[in-house]
Amino acid sequence: xxxxxxxxxxxxxxxxxxxxxxxxxxxxxxxxxxxxxxxxxxxxxxxxxxxxxxxxxxxxxxxxxxxxxxxxxxxxxxxxxxxxxxxxxxxxxxxxxxxxxxxxxxxxxxxxxxxxxxxxxxxxxxxxxxxxxxxxxxxxxxxxxxxxxxxxxxxxxxxxxxxxxxxxxxxxxxxxxxxxxxxxxxxxxxxxxxxxxxxxxxxxxxxxxxxxxxxxx
Amino acid sequence: xxxxxxxxxxxxxxxxxxxxxxxxxxxxxxxxxxxxxxxxxxxxxxxxxxxxxxxxxxxxxxxxxxxxxxxxxxxxxxxxxxxxxxxxxxxxxxxxxxxxxxxxxxxxxxxxxxxxxxxxxxxxxxxxxxxxxxxxxxxxxxxxxxxxxxxxxxxxxxxxxxxxxxxxxxxxxxxxxxxxxxxxxxxxxxxxxxxxxxxxxxxxxxxxxxxxxxxxx
Numbered sequence: 001x002x003x004x005x006x007x008x009x010x011x012x013x014x015x016x017x018x019x020x021x022x023x024x025x026x027x028x029x030x031x032x033x034x035x036x037x038x039x040x041x042x043x044x045x046x047x048x049x050x051x052x053x054x055x056x057x058x059x060x061x062x063x064x065x066x067x068x069x070x071x072x073x074x075x076x077x078x079x080x081x082x083x084x085x086x087x088x089x090x091x092x093x094x095x096x097x098x099x100x101x102x103x104x105x106x107x108x109x110x111x112x113x114x115x116x117x118x119x120x121x122x123x124x125x126x127x128x129x130x131x132x133x134x135x136x137x138x139x140x141x142x143x144x145x146x147x148x149x150x151x152x153x154x155x156x157x158x159x160x161x162x163x164x165x166x167x168x169x170x171x172x173x174x175x176x177x178x179x180x181x182x183x184x185x186x187x188x189x190x191x192x193x194x195x196x197x198x199x200x201x202x203x204x205x206x207x208x209x210x211x212x213x214x215x216x217x
Numbered sequence: 218x219x220x221x222x223x224x225x226x227x228x229x230x231x232x233x234x235x236x237x238x239x240x241x242x243x244x245x246x247x248x249x250x251x252x253x254x255x256x257x258x259x260x261x262x263x264x265x266x267x268x269x270x271x272x273x274x275x276x277x278x279x280x281x282x283x284x285x286x287x288x289x290x291x292x293x294x295x296x297x298x299x300x301x302x303x304x305x306x307x308x309x310x311x312x313x314x315x316x317x318x319x320x321x322x323x324x325x326x327x328x329x330x331x332x333x334x335x336x337x338x339x340x341x342x343x344x345x346x347x348x349x350x351x352x353x354x355x356x357x358x359x360x361x362x363x364x365x366x367x368x369x370x371x372x373x374x375x376x377x378x379x380x381x382x383x384x385x386x387x388x389x390x391x392x393x394x395x396x397x398x399x400x401x402x403x404x405x406x407x408x409x410x411x412x413x414x415x416x417x418x419x420x421x422x423x424x425x426x427x428x429x430x431x432x433x434x
Contacts, residue, residue, distance in 0.1 A: 046352075046353050046356045047314070047318070047353060055303070059303055061303075061306045061310065062310065063309075063310055063313050063314075065309070065313065066306050066309045066310045066313060067306075069305070069306070069309055070302055070303075070305070070306040070309075073302035073305055073306075074302040085287055085290035085291040086272070086276055086278075086287075088286070088287070088290055089278045089283050089284075089286070089287040089290075092280075092282070092283045092286055092287075093278065093279065093280055093283045096280050096282065096283060097264070097280075100317075101264070135263075136263050136264060139263045
């Protein structure tokens with residue numbers, strides 16, 4: 001299998017974290033010349049986004065959420081979902097809130113990060129939007145263990161890369177304790193750093209970030 | 218179980234279609250006084266959106282995609298997912314493209330629908346955006362049967378209400394054959410109208426639309 005990916009993309013990182021936790025043999029590459037919106041890549045994934053998983057028979061599976069569920073269906077051990085339907089729902093919910101509420105709340109801050117001069121009102125509104133989404137996530141997150149309960153799950157695959165982005169961006173705007181209002185998420189974020197797969201994805205995202213920052217200088 | 222729902226919401230309709238196809242006993246109600254953003258409902262679902270499914274023990278499951286997967290896990294017959302991992306991925310992908318690419322592409326047109334006067338450039342850009350998303354969906358849709366293959370699946374739960382919205386909105390802007398460029402989706406949309414659960418959700422969405430139009434007069 002081949003995974004189209006960018007180091008810094010939290011969506012690609014979500015798929016990579018699932019791949020690493022399951023110990024799968026997957027070739028990880030960037031989109032071909034022209035980038036994700038280019039003609040060559042759109043012939044592979046018409047949605048024009050990373051990640052996309054290409055199976056050995058050529059079948060293309062786009063969208064990080066779909067890729068992770070596919071890997072779980074196809075390679076069920078080690079599991080990325082608990083057994084009980086209610087626990088599975090909680091894991092999927094946390095993944096969705098991370099992807100569709102928290103991550104989009106960062107976009108106004110991404111824009112302001114490189115803006116000269118920064119618009120203070122937009123920065124403050126952006127930080128407030130991120131805090132609101134963090135509060136929503138805090139409501140659903142487990143109090144100990146992994147994001148959705150005692151075991152690593154697809155909730156962690158989705159949440160970990162977004163937390164990397166959130167803490168990095170809020171830190172970049174001078175928030176020294178970015179999770180001070182969300183004690184569950186704060187403890188979670190500290191707790192998971194030593195996991196080898198999490199550490200590997202963190203290192204990849206840091207490398208991607210360093211390249212981005214160098215390109216903007 | 219209780220489902221918080223609005224007749225016209227394509228997200229709530231997605232959950233209702235799963236409930237009807239599975240023949241489940243679910244009480245369907247609107248959010249309490251104050252609406253989905255109000256305090257009473259936010260105490261139930263902090264995301265402030267319909268649908269939300271409340272289980273008999275009080276557990277709340279928000280987000281239509283999560284609700285449908287939960288119903289599938291908890292009440293597996295009749296199934297809303299095929300057996301093969303690749304087929305399951307296709308069903309989930311179509312559901313996602315309908316929800317996250319096609320439905321958001323309608324928003325600029327919703328705004329213009331009640332605008333006086335309408336902004337012709339925005340209408341044209343809006344229609345082009347919807348056509349682009351329809352093309353993406355056309356790429357992944359099955360050529361016959363249901364949205365993702367021979368059997369009804371959670372792809373249909375997500376796609377049917379969005380198709381109701383797309384054909385209605387494009388029709389409202391004078392597009393007499395809104396799916397002329399997407400023959401698979403066009404044939405699909407005609408083919409599924411006689412299914413009892415589809416017809417029921419269609420009637421509910423029409424009733425919701427009639428109320429909306431009356432309130433705008």
